[in-house]
Amino acid sequence: MRIQLTQRPEADDLLGRSPLALLIGMLLDQQIPMEWAFSGPYTIAERLGHDLTAEEIAHRDPEDFAALLARKPAVHRYPSSMARRIQQLAAYLVAHHDGSAEALWRDVADGKELLGRLTALPGFGRQKAQIFLALLGKQLGVRPPGWREAAGPYGEEGVFRSVADVVDRESLAKVRLTKQEAKQAAKGK
Numbered sequence: 001m002r003i004q005l006t007q008r009p010e011a012d013d014l015l016g017r018s019p020l021a022l023l024i025g026m027l028l029d030q031q032i033p034m035e036w037a038f039s040g041p042y043t044i045a046e047r048l049g050h051d052l053t054a055e056e057i058a059h060r061d062p063e064d065f066a067a068l069l070a071r072k073p074a075v076h077r078y079p080s081s082m083a084r085r086i087q088q089l090a091a092y093l094v095a096h097h098d099g100s101a102e103a104l105w106r107d108v109a110d111g112k113e114l115l116g117r118l119t120a121l122p123g124f125g126r127q128k129a130q131i132f133l134a135l136l137g138k139q140l141g142v143r144p145p146g147w148r149e150a151a152g153p154y155g156e157e158g159v160f161r162s163v164a165d166v167v168d169r170e171s172l173a174k175v176r177l178t179k180q181e182a183k184q185a186a187k188g189k
Helices: 009-017 019-028 034-048 054-059 062-070 079-097 111-119 126-140 169-188
Strands: none
Touching: 009 019, 009 034, 019 034, 019 079, 019 126, 034 062, 034 169, 054 079, 062 079, 111 126
């Protein structure tokens, strides 16, 4: 299956070939539209002039990296804060997984272990980790035993709850509608 989270072919191609880009997109996916968040890794790679590596990001001068993200159009609504978070994530991958995002899910025994690895990442709480686990299972075929259960409601089939369920423009619209309905329901309480 081809990744289609941004609805921009060049950005989606990067997400499909770079587990690090996909992980960074997930990290950026807060307080901005998901297409903007998941386009962020492509924008960063374009500004660097090559695909992303955890080593380069982790060791880049923090002020330099923040300026790179802040350049118009900004990668995120909060470019300095997110630059710091991306560098923390990259440093964690370098320190614990030889710089490989894919090593997070390679050789896991089950969904519970994968969820534990994802929640250990800087900037990943339980919900973000569950959504990313569902994205891995539903779109990349990373399905260790118990992955759906570990992903919680995001692992369910036939739902449109999160980025894990976006496979085209139509499913993106359904996810947006589900999120809007959830916000309205929360306001009503």
